[in-house]
Amino acid sequence: MTNPTSSTEHVSYLVIGAGLSGAAAAWRLAQSGADVVVVERDVPASHLGSSHGSARIFRYAYADPFYVDLVVRARSSWDELESASGRRLITPSGSLDFGSVRDPRGLADALGTVGVPHELLSRTDAENRWPQLRFDTEVLWHADAGVIDAESAVHAMLDLACAAGAELRTGWEAASVRRASTGYTVTSTTGAAVTAGQVIVAAGGWLPALLADLDIPSGFRAALPSFEVRQENAFHFPYRAAEDGGATAADERTSWPTFIYKGDDIQMYSLPGGRDADFAGQKIAEYNGGRTIGSAREQDGVIDPQNRERVRGFVGEFVPGLETTPYAEATCLFTNVPRDDMIIDRAEGITILSPCSGQGAKFAPLLGELVYDLVAGSGRSGERFRADGQRFAEAAR
Incomplete structure (x- = not known):
């Protein structure tokens, strides 16, 4: 872990946010051999974000078989993460579902x-x-x-990312992402800057405040759902x-x-x-x-x-x-977001990673694989997670 330098540097990938999503993206990108910098406004798994603590539910129960299958895939990624890190990150408990709407x-x-x-x-x-x-x-x-130990999972993925060459910078709050001649310049609230070929925004609940300062095409901005x-x-x-x-x-x-x-x-x-x-x-x-x-x-x-x-x-x-x-x-x-789907979509060199609606933790290590597939050009993350202009009905707000 280092402090940001005063001069602008260039990396292949910069990840904004060191919660479960950002840590997963950093792990898989660094594992591929790419140079990666992760910037975090506070500390990994910060209590001001959505990835702190030791208690999140890992469960398979979804009404949509698409998501059930996605959990099966995620379980394999969790097994890989536990093996690679030497830590137990999911404690077996079983799960119950009941109620007329459930x-x-x-x-x-x-x-x-x-x-x-x-x-x-x-x-x-x-x-x-x-x-x-x-x-x-x-x-x-x-x-x-x-039961997922979310905080330990964040540290496990970041440890593996850093072991593969990634760099983590804490106390580094991204203020803007602007197009540059060699990608994008990400500037912090203190004026420090890093230029990256691609930027992955995994800012969780901080995303809405950052959106206005992301240099993304107008069509993509219009297609983003309500957060x-x-x-x-x-x-x-x-x-x-x-x-x-x-x-x-x-x-x-x-x-x-x-x-x-x-x-x-x-x-x-x-x-x-x-x-x-x-x-x-x-x-x-x-x-x-x-x-x-x-x-x-x-x-x-x-x-x-x-x-x-x-x-x-x-x-x-x-x-x-x-x-x-x-x-x-x-x-x-x-x-x-309105349909409770995750948002994993990319416009030019900026990827928005927002596993929304309280369900992202169970998919955490798989999210890194989906992001890597997207930024590497294969597109295998699928249309299901594309931004498509979902809006909350005004009457329900």
């Missing part, structure tokens, strides 16, 4: 199409197996899901003591699954909290329950008390194995 039976059909092992259970059978939970519909169970950034709220609820019908925290570290609930009025997700909250409880949050902000620059880290009460009410109704008062809480960032 449609467990439809998810089961999609998993079956791709060949992912799963079970479709009745409410009674599910409650007998997981007495710490309550269900209001059929329940999908797939055992191969787990919505939300400051989400996450809560950690303690496991009930064994004498209260629960189990000890040590037992629960390995016996609680992740789950996603989508009902008519509320959508929740939960996973073991990991070291983020001393392994003492479950992390539970309402999907897209936080307030909308213009970009990550506007986050204030203040918990929404009404959101807290909605989550507490859900815990009281559906999670009897937990106390109903959180012992830890934090905010995090979601960046959404």
Whole structure:
């Protein structure tokens, strides 16, 4: 790791952002033998971004077989990353899906199409197996899901990238990307500059604030979707003591699954909290329950008390194995686009990498492969991730 120099230098690829997406891109690009510089406004896996902490869900359950298959591909990339880094980055837990809108039976059909092992259970059978939970519909169970250590994954990919020759620069906030005679000049807020043949923008929730200063063609700018950034709220609820019908925290570290609930009025997700909250409880949050902000620059880290009460009410109704008062809480960032697809697209020498809508973590190491395919000219990342002018309906804003 070095400090930026005062003179302009030239590299083949410059990656903006050292979260999961940027780290993955840097790893795969450096692995190819290219010279790569990664610039990060703070530190890798910063708590001001979307890749911090030790608890993200890895799951296969999607209604669209395209995405189920993509998770299968991502699992192979995770296996490669764990082997290359010598670190366990996904802890097995299994995952449950229930709720009328979540449609467990439809998810089961999609998993079956791709060949992912799963079970479709009745409410009674599910409650007998997981007495710490309550269900209001059929329940999908797939055992191969787990919990991603996001922060460790970022460092693992950056370590491998740097071992392959990449350079990481922290405290280096990109302010603009302008066309130059040999590519693009990326200038920081302090005036430091690097010229790169190609630039990969993996800025997460900071992307909307940077877009105006990206020198991209007007047609591509018009085709970019609306990016919505939300400051989400996450809560950690303690496991009930064994004498209260629960189990000890040590037992629960390995016996609680992740789950996603989508009902008519509320959508929740939960996973073991990991070291983020001393392994003492479950992390539970309402999907897209936080307030909308213009970009990550506007986050204030203040918990929404009404959101807290909605989550507490859900815990009281559906999670009897937990106390109903959180012992830890934090905010995090979601960046959404209208169709919930990831955006991986390129105009001339600038690539936008935005794995949106709270789903990017599970695909992290695969994202680097998709970016490499795109910038190397093969185009195998596919049309599904192209920018195509998606807009949020004004009535829903």
